[in-house]
Every structure is written in C-alpha cells, then in structure tokens.
Amino acid sequence: MSYRETGLSVYGHKCELCGFSVVEVHHIGYQLHTEWENKIRSKYKAGEDMSLILEEVKALGFLSWNGQDLSKDNRSTNLAVLCGNCHSLVHLFDAGMNLLKALPKRI
C-alpha cells in the first residue's frame, strides 16, 4: 500500500483541518526526515561506516537508504490527510510536529 492509500484508509477522504474533499497526504515529521537524510548523505559522502546510523533511523520509521534518498516514515501515525490549501499552509509556516495539536489523535 502506498502512503497515500494508508493515509486515506485510516483518516478518510476529507481534509482533517477544514473538511474539503480534494486531498493530499502529508508526512507530519517531514523535518525530522530531512535532518536525518542530510546527516546520512554527509556520512555517505565522507565514506564513513553507515551501519550504526542506518539502524538508528530504522527505529524512527525510515526503513531504507538507497545511496541517494532515505525512505520516509509511511506509518499511519506519521500521516495526515489535508487539502491543497491547508497542506501549503502547513509547509509555509513549517509547522512540523505542531500539526499534531490541531489533529485528532493519530492511530
């Protein structure tokens, strides 16, 4: 199942913030993903041993590194269903984990 299908099947097909019915699926912890991906890329570039850091990120839900990109945390607890407008605002204000304050509990 794609993360989009996971998000929609768990949280429904309406924006969780405003109720609009054309939706996208957002990764709540996207900032954490970027941070770790940058760390891993610099280790990789430097030719350092990757085994420890890859174990560490696996525990955070980032399951694989393909030499270029770190996979995202696609577990339902990290997803939110948002319309295009709300989704843009979340990124514009770089809301990160603060979005959890506005959402029903993740399951």
Ligand SMILES: [Zn+2]
């Ligand atoms: Zn919305």
Ligand SMILES: [Zn+2]
């Ligand atoms: Zn997003």
